[in-house]
Amino acid sequence: MNQRAGAFGGAVCIVGALVFGLRLPVLRDEARQIIVALQMSGGAPPEETTGEAAPLVPRRQQAGAA
Numbered sequence: 085m086n087q088r089a090g091a092f093g094g095a096v097c098i099v100g101a102l103v104f105g106l107r108l109p110v111l112r113d114e115a116r117q118i119i120v121a122l123q124m125s126g127g128a129p130p131e132e133t134t135g136e137a138a139p140l141v142p143r144r145q146q147a148g149a150a
């Protein structure tokens with residue numbers, strides 16, 4: 085990799101981190117509003133995804149297989 089390309093990529097990464105850091109307080113406020121709205125509606129987000137909506141179907145045994 086070219087040294088200039090590496091330096092440019094690093095600079096873009098730092099600028100992106102700074103922009104994200106500046107917008108983080110706004111994202112926190114919006115996240116809190118969403119959490120409060122979910123609690124008021126009586127719904128709670130699931131703790132984990134179980135995959136119950138897509139059951140696995142066993143493969144058919146091939147002819148001649150044991």
